[in-house]
Amino acid sequence: MYVCLCKGLTEADVQRLGRLGSTAPEVLITVLGLDEDDCCGRCARNIDRLVDLATGQRTRIAPKPVA
């Protein structure tokens, strides 16, 4: 799913950054640009979910597929 519609970022984008070592909340916010003016601000408030994705604590935000 999209984790930030303002920037068009998906779960995969966050996971890629995580693999490159960006896992801290402040780092993710800066690198993803969630603190910039063209982001609504809500995306940064959901940062815990993004940290979990980046660290591999969870593999997706969207609920598990049924199949």
Add this chain to the structure above:
Amino acid sequence: MKAKQGVVDFLNDILTNELTAINQYFVQAKMCENWGYERLHHKLRDLSTDEMKDAEHLVEHILYLEGVPNLQRLGTVQVGENVQEHLQLALDLERNQVSTLTQAIAHCARVEDFTTRNILEEMVRDEEGHVNWVETQLEAIKQIGLEHYLSEQLRD
């Protein structure tokens, strides 16, 4: 008519969910249209319109209760990257709305606002219908497989 304690706050929470749902279904509908899934496009667009009508009733009722309808606030619009994710996220949205409505109905009973309670009881029946529809889609995908399901969505 002056509102009983806490009723307008509940109505505004429900309104926020409806406004979120309008946008979420609308963008999901348009993405499905873009992928060629005409049937889902129309269904999701109709759901968006349904939620718009709910929002209209809520705004009218909040004004009747001499409250201020808050159209500024919006929840997280959850958008998937494919049909299955869209449906999962729609289920999330609807279950959340049913739970808010259930709490609001209980509150209305406590403060004895039976007019609002009736409106919300009608609304929760609609939302349960939405939950049902989404669950049926996900169950169909489970049973006939995603590819079959999707090929059924190409034509209306």
